Amino acid sequence: FSYPNLELQEELKRTAEAIVAPGKGILAVDENNEGIGKLLAGVDLENTEENRRRYRQMLFTSDEMLSNNISAVILFEETLYQKTDDGILFMDLLRKKNIIPGVKVDKDVVPLHLTEEYTTQGLDNLAERCAAYKKLGCRFAKWRCPLKIGERSPSVQAIEDASHVLARYASICQSEGLVPIVEPDVLLDGNHDIVRSQKVTEVVLASVYKALSDHHVFLEGTLLKPNMVTPGQQCVKRSTPEEIASATVTALLRTVPVAVPGITFLSGGLSEEDATLNLNAINQISKAPWRLTFSYGRALQASVWKSWAGKDENIGKAQKELLQRAQANGLASLGKYVT
Numbered sequence: 001f002s003y004p005n006l007e008l009q010e011e012l013k014r015t016a017e018a019i020v021a022p023g024k025g026i027l028a029v030d031e032n033n034e035g036i037g038k039l040l041a042g043v044d045l046e047n048t049e050e051n052r053r054r055y056r057q058m059l060f061t062s063d064e065m066l067s068n069n070i071s072a073v074i075l076f077e078e079t080l081y082q083k084t085d086d087g088i089l090f091m092d093l094l095r096k097k098n099i100i101p102g103v104k105v106d107k108d109v110v111p112l113h114l115t116e117e118y119t120t121q122g123l124d125n126l127a128e129r130c131a132a133y134k135k136l137g138c139r140f141a142k143w144r145c146p147l148k149i150g151e152r153s154p155s156v157q158a159i160e161d162a163s164h165v166l167a168r169y170a171s172i173c174q175s176e177g178l179v180p181i182v183e184p185d186v187l188l189d190g191n192h193d194i195v196r197s198q199k200v201t202e203v204v205l206a207s208v209y210k211a212l213s214d215h216h217v218f219l220e221g222t223l224l225k226p227n228m229v230t231p232g233q234q235c236v237k238r239s240t241p242e243e244i245a246s247a248t249v250t251a252l253l254r255t256v257p258v259a260v261p262g263i264t265f266l267s268g269g270l271s272e273e274d275a276t277l278n279l280n281a282i283n284q285i286s287k288a289p290w291r292l293t294f295s296y297g298r299a300l301q302a303s304v305w306k307s308w309a310g311k312d313e314n315i316g317k318a319q320k321e322l323l324q325r326a327q328a329n330g331l332a333s334l335g336k337y338v339t
């Protein structure tokens with residue numbers, strides 16, 4: 001058995017560690033065209049490439065201070081080629097601000113035939129795509145595999161499939177010099193309690209790390225992007241941030257190797273405030289061996305969309321909102337957030 005050559009190991013490790021530098025996390029702006037279309041519809045805008053560009057331009061032209069708390073941005077493929085009004089590639093703008101660009105490389109979910117579950121597609125030609133993204137300046141990639149908790153799910157079939165797909169993705173990324181962000185997302189939907197959520201999360205993570213080992217993935221050059229362990233959205237028994245933090249850290253301690261440099265949580269439909277409070281509580285538990293930070297999409301952008309409302313005159317206000325959410329989560333990643 002072998003490992004990536006030492007130079008590549010060093011590069012991957014450096015990138016992964018830079019993304020989880022103290023007080024920093026990831027801004028996930030990698031909504032696919034259907035996803036951002038819904039958000040644009042919410043502000044009465046048509047889902048055109050120009051409107052998608054205008055929204056994302058607003059985020060990326062925010063004050064330099066954004067990079068105090070945002071180390072990296074996950075982009076949708078289309079965005080890699082887009083420019084500001086004055087012709088600067090978004091990629092160059094981000095790099096100038098000391099923000100590391102990365103890209104979502106999965107091609108979304110498709111049903112597993114004869115089940116109610118899903119798999120994530122996009123492995124075909126992935127090496128070629130990764131090589132091209134690396135040339136454009138990307139240093140990491142993201143791939144998400146959602147798993148739904150139901151009466152009989154996630155099934156062994158779905159868990160094993162997700163683990164295998166994530167491991168193949170991660171090994172392909174590393175072969176092309178990109179840090180893979182491995183995202184097994186145990187969804188928030190359902191009426192299950194926090195104990196079930198913890199158990200399922202543990203089983204999924206144990207399976208994912210076995211597969212990563214089987215595929216010779218260099219763990220020091222990866223990041224994990226998991227769900228927090230919470231009760232299902234429809235569960236009547238709610239948990240405090242401290243209970244969520246304890247269940248989350250316990251699940252991670254039981255399953256994630258210490259060689260992994262950082263864990264960057266998804267927000268998964270939590271409100272902005274809950275996502276921040278939970279992350280803060282997680283970081284107040286001192287025994288974790290990895291950096292624990294955020295890789296939020298919705299929980300960094302919900303207020304931004306509201307403030308912007310699709311109007312140029314609101315850009316300044318919306319950018320301020322983004323900065324505030326980034327600062328709050330930066331503090332939470334250090335366990336220093338106060339409401």
Ligand code: 13P
Pocket residue numbers: 028030074144183266267268269295296297298299
């Ligand atoms: P949310 O934080 O909105 O869950 O998005 C993060 C992400 O990148 C999901 O793949």
